[in-house]
Structure formats: C-alpha cells, structure tokens
Amino acid sequence: MNSIFERHPEQDLLRYLDGELSARQSRRLAGHLEDCGRCRAELEEFQATLADCASFRKTVVAQTPEAPAPWRDLYRDFSRIDESLANNSLLVRLMRPLVHSGVPRWAFLAGLTVLIVLFSLNQLRQAPSVQAATLLKKAVAVSQSQPHPARRIRVRSSRHPEFTRMSGVQAALVQVAQAEAVATLFQKANWDWNDPLSASAFEQWRDRQAQKTDEVMAVNDPAEPSEHLTQIRTTSAGGEVESASITLNTDDYDAVSERLVFRDQEWVELSDIAGTSTESAGGAGVPTVEPPVRAAEPPSRPAAFAPGSSASISDEIQVLSALNGIGADLGDPVDVSLAGGKVKVTGPAEIPAQRQEEIRASVASLPHVEVAFTSLPPSPTPTVVSAPNGSAAGAVNSPMQARLEKQLGGHAGFDRFSTQLLDLDDAAMQRVYALHRLAQKFSPEDEASLGSKDRAVLDELSRKHIAVLAEKLDSMEKILAPALSALGGTAASVPPAAHANWQPAADDVFRSASRMDMLLSRMLGMTPGNASPSELMTALGELDSDLADCRRALK
Amino acid sequence: MAIFRQPQSGLELQDQVAQLYTETREDVYRYLLTLGVHPPKAQEAVQEVFLRLYTSLKKGEKIESLRGWVFRVAHNYGLKVRARQSSEEKFDPAYETRLMSPSANAERELLDREKMSRLNNAVEGLSEQQKRVLFLRMEGLRYPEIASTLGISASAVGEFLRRALLRLKKVRDE
Numbered sequence: 091m092n093s094i095f096e097r098h099p100e101q102d103l104l105r106y107l108d109g110e111l112s113a114r115q116s117r118r119l120a121g122h123l124e125d126c127g128r129c130r131a132e133l134e135e136f137q138a139t140l141a142d143c144a145s146f147r148k149t150v151v152a153q154t155p156e157a158p159a160p161w162r163d164l165y166r167d168f169s170r171i172d173e174s175l176a177n178n179s180l181l182v183r184l185m186r187p188l189v190h191s192g193v194p195r196w197a198f199l200a201g202l203t204v205l206i207v208l209f210s211l212n213q214l215r216q217a218p219s220v221q222a223a224t225l226l227k228k229a230v231a232v233s234q235s236q237p238h239p240a241r242r243i244r245v246r247s248s249r250h251p252e253f254t255r256m257s258g259v260q261a262a263l264v265q266v267a268q269a270e271a272v273a274t275l276f277q278k279a280n281w282d283w284n285d286p287l288s289a290s291a292f293e294q295w296r297d298r299q300a301q302k303t304d305e306v307m308a309v310n311d312p313a314e315p316s317e318h319l320t321q322i323r324t325t326s327a328g329g330e331v332e333s334a335s336i337t338l339n340t341d342d343y344d345a346v347s348e349r350l351v352f353r354d355q356e357w358v359e360l361s362d363i364a365g366t367s368t369e370s371a372g373g374a375g376v377p378t379v380e381p382p383v384r385a386a387e388p389p390s391r392p393a394a395f396a397p398g399s400s401a402s403i404s405d406e407i408q409v410l411s412a413l414n415g416i417g418a419d420l421g422d423p424v425d426v427s428l429a430g431g432k433v434k435v436t437g438p439a440e441i442p443a444q445r446q447e448e449i450r451a452s453v454a455s456l457p458h459v460e461v462a463f464t465s466l467p468p469s470p471t472p473t474v475v476s477a478p479n480g481s482a483a484g485a486v487n488s489p490m491q492a493r494l495e496k497q498l499g500g501h502a503g504f505d506r507f508s509t510q511l512l513d514l515d516d517a518a519m520q521r522v523y524a525l526h527r528l529a530q531k532f533s534p535e536d537e538a539s540l541g542s543k544d545r546a547v548l549d550e551l552s553r554k555h556i557a558v559l560a561e562k563l564d565s566m567e568k569i570l571a572p573a574l575s576a577l578g579g580t581a582a583s584v585p586p587a588a589h590a591n592w593q594p595a596a597d598d599v600f601r602s603a604s605r606m607d608m609l610l611s612r613m614l615g616m617t618p619g620n621a622s623p624s625e626l627m628t629a630l631g632e633l634d635s636d637l638a639d640c641r642r643a644l645k
Numbered sequence: 646m647a648i649f650r651q652p653q654s655g656l657e658l659q660d661q662v663a664q665l666y667t668e669t670r671e672d673v674y675r676y677l678l679t680l681g682v683h684p685p686k687a688q689e690a691v692q693e694v695f696l697r698l699y700t701s702l703k704k705g706e707k708i709e710s711l712r713g714w715v716f717r718v719a720h721n722y723g724l725k726v727r728a729r730q731s732s733e734e735k736f737d738p739a740y741e742t743r744l745m746s747p748s749a750n751a752e753r754e755l756l757d758r759e760k761m762s763r764l765n766n767a768v769e770g771l772s773e774q775q776k777r778v779l780f781l782r783m784e785g786l787r788y789p790e791i792a793s794t795l796g797i798s799a800s801a802v803g804e805f806l807r808r809a810l811l812r813l814k815k816v817r818d819e
Contacts, residue, residue: 101803101807104803104806104807104810105788105803108782108787108806110787110788110799110803135814136814139810139813139814142760142816143764143779143783143810143813144783145761146761146764146765146768147783149761150675151671151675154671154674154675154678155678155684157670157671157674157684157688158685158688159685159688161670161688161692162692164662164663164666164692164695164696164699165659167696167699168659168662168663168696168699171696171700171703172703175700175703175704318697318700441796442717442720442721442793442795443721444721444724444725445796501815501816504815505767505770505812505815505816506770509770509771509812512772512808513772516772
C-alpha cells in the first residue's frame with residue numbers, strides 16, 4: 091500500500107467509498123484527499139456514477155416482471171423440514187406438553203419410557219422399510235419419466251484399482267481387467283451392471299431380499315452443504331450382498347452414490363461424476379482406463395495404477411488436460427503442481443462448492459491426484475499499471491482517447507469500440523496466461539522425456555490456447571487497424587523470431603501480449619499514460635509474429 | 646455484520662427466515678432473471694433457496710451474513726437451473742424496450758428516460774463478470790460476499806467494479 095499513496099490512489103477510491111478499506115488505509119486516504127483536488131474530483135465522479143446506478147436500479151426494479159405466481163407461504167414447508175430433520179427432536183416435542191401440564195414426575199418418566207420404546211420399535215421395524223420402499227419407488231418413477239442420458243461413474247473397491255465407466259448405455263464396454271472383476275461380482279449378486287448406480291437397480295435387488303432391515307437417514311455432503319441428500323441402507327440376511335446403501339438427492343431423486351458390501355467383506359463404491367464427461371470427451375481426449383472399443387491387447391497403462399508408484403509429469407499432463415476439459419485452466423484460480431509423489435491441485439476455499447466438486451470430479455479418475463481447497467489469503471490480482479506520476483489527468487482524458495472519439499463519431503461509438511476490444515482482450519489474455527503457465531511447467535527437457543501420448547496431449551492443449559488467442563487477436567486487429575491507421579499510425583517492421591522450441595516462443599508471446607495489453611488499456615483511458623497509434627500497431631505486429639513463431643515451433 | 650445467532654425457539658427461527666424471505670425474495674428473484682433464468686423457475690429457485698437456508702440454520706450451521714449466503718446459493722442454483730434449460734432460450738428481461746416505451750413510465754421525464762436508456766446500454770456493454778459484480782454490489786452485498794458468490798477474490802471484485810464504473814462514468818459525460 092505504501093508506495094501507492096505517494097502517487098494518486100485511483101485504485102482505492104472506490105474501495106474507500108464502499109467502506110472496503112481497513113480503518114488505517116481509510117484514514118490515510120482521507121488525509122490524501124484533503125490535499126489532492128484531482129482525487130477529490132475523481133471521488134465525486136465515482137459517487138455520482140454510483141448514484142446513477144442506484145437510480146438505474148430503481149428503474150429496473152420498477153420494470154422487473156412480477157413473479158408469475160403468488161409467493162409461497164414458507165411456514166408450512168418449515169414444519170415439514172422440522173419433521174424430517176429431527177427424528178429425535180420429535181421425542182422432545184412429544185414430551186413438551188407433558189412437561190408443561192404439571193403431570194407428576196413418575197408419570198412423566200413412565201410415559202417417556204413408553205414413548206421411547208414405541209418410537210424405537212417404530213424406527214427399527216416399520217417406518218424405515220416403508221419409507222425406503224416409498225422413496226425408491228419415487229426415485230424409479232422420476233428416472234423413468236425423464237430421458238436418462240448416459241453418465242460417467244467412478245468405481246472404487248477394496249480389492250481392485252479404481253476406474254471410471256459410462257453407465258446407462260447398452261454396452262459391453264469395459265473389458266479392462268479390473269472392471270471385469272467388479273462386473274463379475276455384480277453379476278453374481280444379480281445386480282444390474284449395465285446401470286448399477288440407479289434407484290431401479292437398487293430396488294430390484296432390495297425386492298429380492300427376503301429378510302432385510304432398512305435405515306433411512308438425511309446425510310450431508312461436505313462439498314455441497316446446501317444439497318439435501320437421503321441415504322437408504324439395506325442389510326440382508328442372505329445372498330451375495332450383505333448390505334447396500336444408496337444416496338439420493340432429495341430434490342430430484344437422482345442417485346448420487348452407492349456402496350455395496352459383499353459377504354466376504356469386499357466393498358464397492360459407485361459415484362456419479364456427472365457434468366464432466368460431455369465436454370472433456372470431445373476436447374483434449376482425457377485419458378481414462380476405459381477403452382472406447384474392446385482392446386485387442388491388455389490395457390497399456392496398468393503400470394500407472396500400480397499402488398506405491400508416484401506421480402510423473404505424465405500424470406500432471408493428464409490432470410491439466412482434464413482441467414482444461416472443464417475450462418478450469420482459464421478463469422479459476424487453480425494451481426497444479428508436482429510434489430511429494432503427487433499431482434497437487436490446489437485452490438482457495440472461496441471457489442464455490444459446486445465448482446470445487448466439478449474440479450474434483452474432473453480429476454477423480456486420474457492416479458496420484460490430491461485436490462485441496464484451502465482458505466489462504468487471496469493472492470493479489472494483477473492490477474493495471476499506474477503511471478509513475480500523474481502525467482495524464484486520471485483515467486478520463488487520455489489524448490489518444492479524445493482523438494479516437496472524434497474518429498469514431500462520439501462517445502457512443504467509442505464506448506462500443508472499447509467494450510468490444512476490452513472483452514476480446516480479456517479473452518485473449520486468459521489464453522496468454524494459460525499458455526505461459528504450460529511453457530513454464532514443461533521445459534523442452536521435460537517434454538523430451540514424455541511418451542508420445544502425453545506429448546500429444548500437451549501439444550493439443552498448447553495448440554488450443556494458440557488457436558483461440560489467434561482468433562481473438564485477429565478480431566481485435568480488424569477493429570483496431572482502421573481506427574489506428576486513420577490516426578496516422580504505422581507499424582514498425584518486426585524482425586521475425588525463430589525459436590527451436592515452443593516454450594521460449596511462448597515466453598515471447600507472453601511479453602509482447604502484456605505490452606499490447608498495457609498499451610491498449612492506456613489508449614482506451616483505462617490506465618493513465620500515453621500510447622501512440624504506431625506503438626500499439628507495432629505491439630500487435632510483434633505479438634502476431636511471436637504467435638506465429640510459437641505455432642511453428644510446436645511442429 | 647454480526648454473526649447470526651440461532652434463536653432459542655424454532656418458531657423464532659421460522660419468523661426470522663420468513664422475514665428475510667419477505668424482504669429479500671424480490672431482489673434474489675431479479676438477480677436470477679439477470680442470470681437468464683426464466684421467471685417461473687427463478688421464483689421456484691428463490692423459494693428453494695430460503696428453505697435451504699432454514700434447513701442449514703436449523704442444523705446449527707453458523708452463517709455470518711444471511712444475505713450473502715442467500716445470494717451465493719441462489720447464484721449456484723441459478724446457474725444449475727440455467728444449464729438445464731439450455732435447450733430453451735436464455736431468458737432476457739429486455740429492460741431496454743421497457744425503458745424505451747413511453748407508456749411504461751409516462752410520468753418519467755423524457756431526459757431522465759433517455760439517460761436511463763443510455764445507462765442501460767452501457768450496462769449491457771459490460772462483460773458478464775462486471776455485470777454480475779455490479780448487480781450484486783447494487784443489492785448491497787459487501788466485496789467479500791460478492792467474492793464468495795462468484796468464486797473470485799475480494800480484490801478482483803474491487804477491480805471489476807472499478808472497471809465497470811469507469812465505463813459507466815463515460816455515459817454521464819455524454
């Protein structure tokens with residue numbers, strides 16, 4: 091903070107207004123404002139804009155279409171929640187009238203005992219089995235009433251390595267050894283292996299059990315605390331499966347996970363890793379153990395799953411590729427590193443639970459991965475570069491901006507122009523950072539040590555970033571070139587670079603892109619400072635040339 | 646914002662959530678519309694969010710800012726709902742046409758209306774993330790609450806908001 095206060099604290103004015111600075115920072119800024127007319131003026135501008143926003147919000151509120159139905163009275167739902175939540179608090183509630191009605195203490199205790207006995211009998215015998223049957227029936231009905239897309243499930247078991255597979259499709263898909271062993275277990279137990287993680291498979295099995303006990307309980311998923319889950323656990327006296335539990339999403343009756351314990355104490359867990367299969371399958375070709383067709387030879391990757399072995403760069407690439415499949419290598423503050431024999435995927439706990447779950451699921455099937463979201467102080471976001479001293483009058487009147495506005499026919503034209511450019515620039519810079527990270531992570535030597543398959547995945551990731559970057563850059567040039575040339579800008583010729591490896595070429599891309607980003611931001615008046623049309627055109631040309639070089643070096 | 650203490654009686658808790666529901670439901674509903682959720686689904690989602698809030702509090706969860714919690718859960722829930730309705734059109738509240746139509750607010754002065762319409766265009770021109778940050782700020786959320794709703798850092802919220810306001814400021818200068 092110190093250095094910024096020696097200049098004009100533009101970055102902090104809004105935070106100050108919004109009361110988001112610490113008391114100390116606030117005092118310092120207030121002190122600066124007393125002396126600095128320029129910052130006072132800017133503060134007033136922010137205040138006025140916020141006031142505009144407030145009246146805009148009022149208009150929007152008045153114009154928002156009313157909710158289509160009358161708002162529900164939630165009290166009835168509250169009572170329903172109370173009942174389902176607290177089976178034990180039911181007892182307390184039953185007791186309450188007794189306590190208040192002045193019944194003698196012995197009668198109260200006797201009554202309590204009777205209640206406890208009745209209640210437990212009820213709990214143990216009838217209610218749960220009725221509840222379980224009803225729940226399952228509902229869940230089956232719901233799943234039959236909707237199209238049931240194929241989904242990917244993760245299979246973990248006590249004796250076989252973990253794998254993932256598609257379920258719900260008619261397929262003799264999985265012929266991998268570990269899948270075969272688990273499939274045999276399920277078939278012996280007469281459990282539908284085609285769609286094993288489903289209410290109907292569970293119901294079919296449960297219906298066949300002559301002697302069984304059920305438990306029904308509300309459970310919590312720590313990763314998604316707001317989700318309501320219900321678990322049914324059925325124990326059977328006979329048959330291959332000793333006990334089985336299914337966890338259903340209480341809101342849509344979707345089967346989330348299952349756990350089967352066999353007579354010989356082997357267990358198998360199935361869980362839904364929905365939401366990650368569609369994108370990644372079409373994308374970078376995330377490696378999984380499940381071959382798309384029957385493998386002619388035994389699978390070539392079992393070594394990667396041998397217990398005890400530790401993570402390699404190859405594992406790291408697979409993780410990066412999986413994250414790329416869900417776009418987590420672009421906006422999310424997620425970091426991937428290779429340490430202690432593990433591929434560590436880390437990020438702040440502030441990432442929404444749902445996104446955390448998506449990230450976990452995307453790498454769940456990969457070996458040696460550790461995912462952790464921790465509450466660390468957030469790393470400061472890169473802020474725009476400030477001019478060393480107030481050379482331009484804040485972010486408002488860069489001389490270039492004035493000329494551009496004239497060129498583009500006024501404020502409205504300029505606004506459209508800058509909006510389009512900044513959005514393209516944001517998208518382009520995301521790719522630049524992602525490409526740069528890859529280049530830093532995998533040196534040419536690292537890359538040389540990779541197998542051909544891993545190299546292909548890395549290659550594809552880099553190519554994808556370059557392709558999108560080139561496309562955004564192209565669009566930016568189409569918008570910029572006419573305006574800049576009209577202002578007399580010319581691009582200086584750039585000596586072509588020629589790197590043997592793509593990594594140093596990607597470093598150059600990073601450097602020239604950062605420069606372009608800064609000049610653009612100055613030209614549009616987002617950052618104080620000057621940028622001439624020729625400078626920006628030259629920077630664009632440089633970036634173009636560096637990008638072409640990087641593409642070439644990728645071979 | 647004081648840490649919310651769970652009231653002694655269950656009824657008190659019901660009243661507290663019901664009151665928050667009455668005060669906040671329209672705001673959350675409107676926010677879900679801006680995410681592109683269709684009105685009936687948005688209304689359903691709002692009701693669901695408050696039931697989840699009640700459930701969480703009932704289970705003894707400590708929630709620091711109820712309003713922040715409600716928006717965060719609504720945001721995640723809304724994105725899920727929107728993903729499911731992806732085959733349909735994204736809902737567009739179309740404020741612009743409403744703002745432009747003179748009958749919609751005949752009493753409003755012409756100048757004012759023009760300014761709002763310009764502001765609306767400028768807001769439309771913001772990036773998706775800038776828009777969300779701005780809307781949540783206008784709903785009275787603090788930066789850390791907005792940050793946890795959107796899964797970004799509080800300093801990023803400040804920067805998004807600053808950029809958004811710099812763009813909107815230009816409208817005033819016109």
